[in-house]
Amino acid sequence: METLKNLRIALDTGQFSSEELVRQIYSQLDKGPDYNAFISLTPELALAQARAADQRIANKTQGLLTGLPIGHKDLFCTQGIRTTCASKMLENFISPYNATLVEKLAQAGMCTIGKMNMDEFAMGSFNEYSYFGPVNNPWDSKRAPGGSSGGSAAAVAGGLIPATTGTDTGGSIRQPAALCGITGLKPTYGRVSRFGMIAFASSLDCGGPLARTAEDCAMLLQEMAGFDPRDSTSIQKDVPNYLLHLDHELPKGLKIGRIPAFQNRHLSQHIQGQFDQVFRQFEHLGAEIIDIELPHLDLGLSVYYILAPAEASSNLARFDGIRYGHRVKNAKTLEELYERSRQEGFGEEVQRRIMIGSFVLSSQGYDAYYLQAQKVRRLIAEDFAKAFKQVDAIICPSAPDIAPPIGESKDDPIKAYLSDIFTLPINLAGLPSLALPCGFHQGLPLGFQIIGNAFDEKKLLQLGHQYQQVTDFHLARPKES
Amino acid sequence: MMEFELVMGLEVHVQLLTLSKLFSGAPTQFGAAPNTQACGVDLALPGTLPVLNRRALELAIRFGLAIEAQIHPNLVFARKHYFYPDLPKGYQISQMEDPIVQSGKLEISTASGKKNDSNSKSTFRRRCRKIDS
Amino acid sequence: MNSMSADLNQDRILHIAKLSRLQLDPEKIPLYEKRFSDILKLIQKISALDTQKIKPMKHPFETPGFLREDEISETPQKEVYLKLSAHSDEDFFIVPKVIEEQG
Numbered sequence: 001m002e003t004l005k006n007l008r009i010a011l012d013t014g015q016f017s018s019e020e021l022v023r024q025i026y027s028q029l030d031k032g033p034d035y036n037a038f039i040s041l042t043p044e045l046a047l048a049q050a051r052a053a054d055q056r057i058a059n060k061t062q063g064l065l066t067g068l069p070i071g072h073k074d075l076f077c078t079q080g081i082r083t084t085c086a087s088k089m090l091e092n093f094i095s096p097y098n099a100t101l102v103e104k105l106a107q108a109g110m111c112t113i114g115k116m117n118m119d120e121f122a123m124g125s126f127n128e129y130s131y132f133g134p135v136n137n138p139w140d141s142k143r144a145p146g147g148s149s150g151g152s153a154a155a156v157a158g159g160l161i162p163a164t165t166g167t168d169t170g171g172s173i174r175q176p177a178a179l180c181g182i183t184g185l186k187p188t189y190g191r192v193s194r195f196g197m198i199a200f201a202s203s204l205d206c207g208g209p210l211a212r213t214a215e216d217c218a219m220l221l222q223e224m225a226g227f228d229p230r231d232s233t234s235i236q237k238d239v240p241n242y243l244l245h246l247d248h249e250l251p252k253g254l255k256i257g258r259i260p261a262f263q264n265r266h267l268s269q270h271i272q273g274q275f276d277q278v279f280r281q282f283e284h285l286g287a288e289i290i291d292i293e294l295p296h297l298d299l300g301l302s303v304y305y306i307l308a309p310a311e312a313s314s315n316l317a318r319f320d321g322i323r324y325g326h327r328v329k330n331a332k333t334l335e336e337l338y339e340r341s342r343q344e345g346f347g348e349e350v351q352r353r354i355m356i357g358s359f360v361l362s363s364q365g366y367d368a369y370y371l372q373a374q375k376v377r378r379l380i381a382e383d384f385a386k387a388f389k390q391v392d393a394i395i396c397p398s399a400p401d402i403a404p405p406i407g408e409s410k411d412d413p414i415k416a417y418l419s420d421i422f423t424l425p426i427n428l429a430g431l432p433s434l435a436l437p438c439g440f441h442q443g444l445p446l447g448f449q450i451i452g453n454a455f456d457e458k459k460l461l462q463l464g465h466q467y468q469q470v471t472d473f474h475l476a477r478p479k480e481s
Numbered sequence: 482m483m484e485f486e487l488v489m490g491l492e493v494h495v496q497l498l499t500l501s502k503l504f505s506g507a508p509t510q511f512g513a514a515p516n517t518q519a520c521g522v523d524l525a526l527p528g529t530l531p532v533l534n535r536r537a538l539e540l541a542i543r544f545g546l547a548i549e550a551q552i553h554p555n556l557v558f559a560r561k562h563y564f565y566p567d568l569p570k571g572y573q574i575s576q577m578e579d580p581i582v583q584s585g586k587l588e589i590s591t592a593s594g595k596k597n598d599s600n601s602k603s604t605f606r607r608r609c610r611k612i613d614s
Numbered sequence: 615m616n617s618m619s620a621d622l623n624q625d626r627i628l629h630i631a632k633l634s635r636l637q638l639d640p641e642k643i644p645l646y647e648k649r650f651s652d653i654l655k656l657i658q659k660i661s662a663l664d665t666q667k668i669k670p671m672k673h674p675f676e677t678p679g680f681l682r683e684d685e686i687s688e689t690p691q692k693e694v695y696l697k698l699s700a701h702s703d704e705d706f707f708i709v710p711k712v713i714e715e716q717g
Contacts, residue, residue: 077528090527096694097521099528189674196528203673232532232680233673302659313634314560317571318525320635322707327700334710338564339637351636355646356653358633361562369657374670376660381671414652430674454675499684506687515705516696520688524695536684556679557672564635566709 004068004162004216011057011067018050018057018067022111025069025161035136035145037155039074041114042081049111056109064219064243066109071164073152074115075122076102076207077196081112085198086130087120089319089326089345099196100228101165101207108223113161117151120347121316122167122200124148125175125419126409129349134406137180138478139444143403146176146419152210153180157445159477163211163220167197169204170304171398171423174435177210178398178447181437183464183474184210185217186423188454189430190235192221193228201311202233204304204427213474214434214464218242221457240458246465250286257292257391265298266421268401271446274439275397278448278467282395285466290391294383299376300425305417306360306373307428312350313357319345349413381429384451393463394451397422398435402444426451434460437473445473497540504531504574525569541581550585622650 002010011018026043046069053067072078075085077095084090098106106112119129127135127150135150137143138158145154149166153176156164166173168186177184185208192207199205209220225239258279267275279289321327321341328344331337346354360369387394400421409416426433426449433451440446452460468474502509505522522529538556545552557579560572627646631638638646696702701709 075528083527085527093527093698095526095528096691096698097526190677195530198527227680229680229682230532231530232682233530234680235675235677236680299660299663302657305653306657306660314562314572317562317564318527318569320564320566320571321700322566322709323524323569323695324526324698325700331710334566334712335635337710338635342635343637346636351634352646352649352653354634354636355627355630356650356657359630359650360657362630362633368661371670372660372663372665373657374672375665375668376663378668378671379663379665381674413649414656417656501682501684501686501688506682506685508686508688516692516707517690519695520691521695526695526698532682533679534684535681538681566707566712 002162003212004065004219005213007068007162008064012062018053018111019047021067022046022050022069022113025113029160033136033138033141033158034160035138035141035151035154035158036133037117037135037151037158037160038071038114039084039086039117039132039151040082042078042112045081046111046113049106049109053109053111063108065105065223068110068163069113069161070105070110071113071116071152071155071161072102073118073149073164073166075118075167075198076165077198078102078112078115081115083115083198084131085121086118086132087345087347087350088131089342090324091131091326093324095196097196100193100230101224102196104223104226105165105220116149116155116164116166119148119150119172120350121198121312122148122169122172122205123312123349123353125171125416126404126406127151127154127176128406128410129347131347136406137403137444139181140403142405143444144179144406146179146399146403148172149176149184149210153177153182153184156180156182156210156212157478163209163216165220165224166208166210167200168206168208168423168427169201170308170427171420173208173210174398174423174433174447174449175420177435178437179403179445181440181445181447181473181476182210183213183217183437184208184435185221185457185460186426186433186435187221187225187457188235188432189427190233191432191455191457192224193226193231193234195228195230199315201308202315203311204308206427213468214436214461215243215246215468217434218246218461218465221461225457235455237455242458242461246462248462250463250466252286254287254393255290255391256282256287257387257394258289259294259297259394259396260291261293262297263396266400266418267397271401271441274441274446275448278395278438281467281471282463285470292387292390292394294380294387294425296376296379296383297425300380300428301417301421303373303376303380303428304420304424305356306369307377309353309357310360310370311357313354313361316346316350316354321345352413377428380425384425384429384431388453393456393459395448396451398447398449399423402441402446423449430454432457432460434464436464436467437476438471439473440476445476497537499534499536499540501534503534503537523569525571531574538581545582545585548582548585548587550582553579553581553583555579556581622647622654
């Protein structure tokens with residue numbers, strides 16, 4: 001599957017139409033494999049959008065994304081099409097409205113191919129907690145693709161679709177991007193509207209693009225970003241032109257931070273060498289590598305697994321089966337209605353996190369856990385703020401190891417939590433980060449991330465694009481199975 | 482014989498005169514039929530988000546100024562959780578630590594005619610913004 | 615606070631489940647105890663830090679919030695919303711009768 005950039009050229013030069021492209025995607029999905037990456041397919045909508053796009057292309061009124069296909073993580077509300085969050089709770093929920101992000105990309109002329117599989121309510125690191133079954137990694141179908149945007153990542157890696165949307169609350173775009181060998185961007189918190197993005201953790205959730213290249217991510221971010229009056233946490237800041245100057249050489253004297261102690265503590269021994277290469281590559285591009293320390297990063301995991309479940313338990317309180325969603329039959333009392341609907345509707349990991357959340361917010365847990373975690377969160381954010389006085393960007397791995405076999409961590413949730421050790425501090429600080437592929441180990445992809453200061457997406461995309469001009473990891477494709 | 486001083490606290494819920502709701506653009510007409518003025522935000526549809534009504538904030542501040550209260554410079558809302566069918570989100574968006582309006586006083590006339598007697602001044606502890614469905 | 619992990623026994627877990635409105639399978643309680651104990655060990659790592667002088671961070675950026683103008687911007691859609699429910703009639707969402715205890 002081509003990049004968005006090349007498909008744009010192909011559509012504009014009449015090599016094929018958007019309708020032909022969309023039909024070809026569905027035909028390929030029919031033949032398989034599909035990695036269980038999709039929960040729903042939306043051919044009627046996609047074809048209608050494709051035909052409208054072809055009209056615009058014929059009239060030469062097309063935009064950058066007109067006629068290009070997209071898959072939406074199944075927690076973005078899509079009007080008239082079910083949005084399940086990969087949960088039995090919302091198995092038949094048909095949203096009466098579109099998420100702002102969905103609306104924006106539709107207005108830009110994109111064709112919605114389907115809704116992507118994910119960990120239930122975005123809670124998971126390996127896409128093993130989906131009511132609709134696990135997603136397979138296209139590089140090795142017995143292995144996990146990462147999570148929670150596992151379907152979004154696998155579909156791009158497997159060549160099913162050139163780009164998808166995902167969300168990143170603790171690493172859920174960047175970690176699956178690493179495990180699947182593709183590119184993914186977690187924007188700054190508030191850069192992309194959360195209206196219609198079913199909430200997991202409100203102060204951490206970020207919507208973003210997954211694609212083959214930094215350039216494709218820039219094309220998508222251009223349309224996704226911007227203030228939304230329906231989301232008062234979205235930032236009222238101008239959206240720069242992310243594609244302009246992407247090709248320019250890195251500015252002289254660019255300083256890139258490396259966190260060697262933190263990295264060595266958590267990165268699997270057998271892949272350390274490949275990450276050294278990343279820094280050498282950026283030195284070759286003209287950057288200066290500076291070793292820095294962020295002393296509170298190790299506490300990020302603990303802080304995250306207090307705050308995220310707390311916010312989740314609150315955000316999921318609305319799922320009671322009364323106004324929508326799964327409702328148990330024949331409940332005799334209100335309490336029974338609540339307790340059985342929720343117990344039946346939510347999977348084990350979601351229930352676990354709701355309970356942790358209730359615990360840390362309870363009167364006995366609040367000061368010791370929730371309040372303390374908010375304070376340590378500030379310490380982590382301040383570590384990053386201090387670092388960005390010394391460097392322009394920070395590079396570190398996106399995941400501590402290659403993709404594990406499917407099901408390996410189900411008996412040990414903490415092991416799964418550890419998979420996000422490199423990604424979740426960035427969510428706590430609200431910062432942007434671009435994940436890129438940087439090599440292989442035993443045939444499985446490895447990825448790193450470039451972390452920036454708030455609203456530095458343009459710089460990150462430029463750095464990523466430059467890296468992808470001198471490496472070819474993003475061009476690798478899994479063998480046809 | 483001990484004398485007792487009666488201290489009475491009143492919690493007064495006042496609906497503000499706004500066209501739309503506190504956190505959504507749905508109408509607030511008095512006496513409308515059930516569920517005809519509840520939009521997606523009010524029904525806590527998945528993915529919906531509350532956005533504060535500017536006029537409601539202005540009215541709250543105006544009230545605070547009228548009772549010589551302290552107006553807090555930061556607006557902090559907290560979620561008060563409980564489960565009940567008329568609470569769609571499973572929480573009330575309320576104010577706990579730093580309500581918008583705090584302290585303040587109101588002079589009232591009593592039967593004894595003492596207007597400025599401190600006994601006839603009622604004091605306001607706090608005035609905070611709350612939402613019910 | 616140090617006694618937290620020791621106290622995460624069956625009663626506490628059932629209490630938390632009640633707060634969360636989740637009906638736990640009694641046979642799974644030992645597993646829940648183990649899982650919670652593991653997670654508690656993880657999250658307790660922050661308790662040692664002295665954070666007395668640190669202000670809690672509630673949100674990534676403390677930027678001025680956006681305020682909505684007081685206008686009616688939603689059209690009535692009662693039928694659409696009621697249809698989303700598994701149990702509703704033309705006017706209401708239907709729930710089991712809530713019986714208050716007398717006396």
